[in-house]
Amino acid sequence: xxxxxxxxxxxxxxxxxxxxxxxxxxxxxxxxxxxxxxxxxxxxxxxxxxxxxxxxxxxxxxxxxxxxxxxxxxxxxxxxxxxxxxxxxxxxxxxxxxxxxxxxxxxxxxxxxxxxxxxxxxxxxxxxxxxxxxxxxxxxxxxxxxxxxxxxxxxxxxxxxxxxxxxxxxxxxxxxxxxxxxxxxxxxxxxxxxxxxxxxxxxxxxxxxxxxxxxxxxxxxxxxxxxxxxxxxxxxxxxxxxxxxxxxxxxxxxxxxxxxxxxxxxxxxxxxxxxxxxxxxxxxxxxxxxxxxxxxxxxxxxxxxxxxxxx
Numbered sequence: 182x183x184x185x186x187x188x189x190x191x192x193x194x195x196x197x198x199x200x201x202x203x204x205x206x207x208x209x210x211x212x213x214x215x216x217x218x219x220x221x222x223x224x225x226x227x228x229x230x231x232x233x234x235x236x237x238x239x240x241x242x243x244x245x246x247x248x249x250x251x252x253x254x255x256x257x258x259x260x261x262x263x264x265x266x267x268x269x270x271x272x273x274x275x276x277x278x279x280x281x282x283x284x285x286x287x288x289x290x291x292x293x294x295x296x297x298x299x300x301x302x303x304x305x306x307x308x309x310x311x312x313x314x315x316x317x318x319x320x321x322x323x324x325x326x327x328x329x330x331x332x333x334x335x336x337x338x339x340x341x342x343x344x345x346x347x348x349x350x351x352x353x354x355x356x357x358x359x360x361x362x363x364x365x366x367x368x369x370x371x372x373x374x375x376x377x378x379x380x381x382x383x384x385x386x387x388x389x390x391x392x393x394x395x396x397x398x399x400x401x402x403x404x405x406x407x408x409x410x411x412x413x414x415x416x417x418x419x420x421x422x423x424x425x426x427x428x429x430x431x432x433x434x435x436x437x438x439x440x441x442x443x444x445x446x447x448x449x450x451x452x453x454x455x456x457x458x459x460x461x462x463x464x465x466x467x468x469x470x471x472x473x474x475x476x477x478x479x480x481x482x483x484x485x486x487x488x489x490x491x492x
Contacts, residue, residue: 182274183210184274189206190206190258191205191206193209193223196270196273197258197269199244200258201256202256203257207242208221214380214400215238215240217378220240222240223240224243225267236255243258244270245260265353271358272356285305287304288307289306289308293310294313294314297314297315298316299316300315300317300319300320303323304322304323305323306324307326312326312331318333318334318335321339321377323377324339324363324377326363327362327363328366329365330367331367333368333369333372333393336369336370336371338369338375339376341377342355342376342400342417344357344379355379357377359377359378360378362383362384368389371394376397377399383400383402385403386407387406389406392409395412395413398419401418402419403421404423405423405424407425407427408425409427410427410447415427417435418436419437422441425440425443425444425457430447431449432464434452440457440458441457443455443459443461444459444460445466449461449464449466450463
């Protein structure tokens with residue numbers, strides 16, 4: 182999430198009533214979570230395991246729950262509860278805004294686009310030219326739909342990120358203030374759900390096609406001309422490079438990359454980064470040719486056991 186106009190370190194710290202280290206006029210131009218940070222961004226960290234990652238990231242302002250030495254060129258804000266204070270900041274700069282009509286008056290719809298009955302377009306949604314959005318589709322605030330996009334019935338674009346922190350047996354919600362961006366010539370199947378980024382963008386690349394009942398988690402970036410069959414489920418913060426095919430019911434865990442041109446066969450589980458240009462099978466998935474050999478050998482186990490018993 183970019184701050185327009187940018188704020189100073191002193192101004193940000195004052196909002197959450199926290200001490201800081203660094204130049205009071207140090208510029209904070211954005212607020213982002215660790216997977217998406219850029220220079221100028223503020224990020225939070227509240228666990229020693231991730232201190233080094235946050236302090237060494239591209240973020241130039243770190244909201245942290247320990248007084249440590251400030252890295253050169255950066256600033257620190259000291260908080261007893263960075264998670265809660267981070268939420269306070271994102272809600273301050275990007276609060277939820279309700280709408281009083283199905284098509285918000287602040288939504289823009291490009292020339293030639295067809296919006297079928299019972300579609301909901303939230304505040305500041307942008308729909309490009311020559312799109313077709315079928316009945317029952319819901320597009321949340323701030324999402325961007327490119328040109329020549331088709332979205333089938335009852336898809337939900339821009340629901341909140343599935344991002345919670347567990348404390349004392351309760352799950353505390355991360356305030357979600359990102360967007361979904363669907364690029365030109367993409368097609369989204371019926372009943373698909375695409376969650377917006379926590380503070381950045383979830384992206385469906387140009388020309389990519391999603392079958393019915395596909396789920397895409399927060400901050401995932403899907404490349405161009407990808408093909409996902411029914412019931413594919415992708416967790417948050419995944420990078421899917423161009424021309425990837427995921428067949429039915431493939432599941433993908435968070436924070437990994439699927440390389441360009443990879444094919445993952447049906448019902449496979451992707452639990453690690455996959456090299457591009459190869460075909461994968463199984464859960465956990467491996468290269469398909471090796472996996473078929475493995476399955477063939479497994480079928481021979483009863484025969485081998487019988488031979489051993491007779492010897």
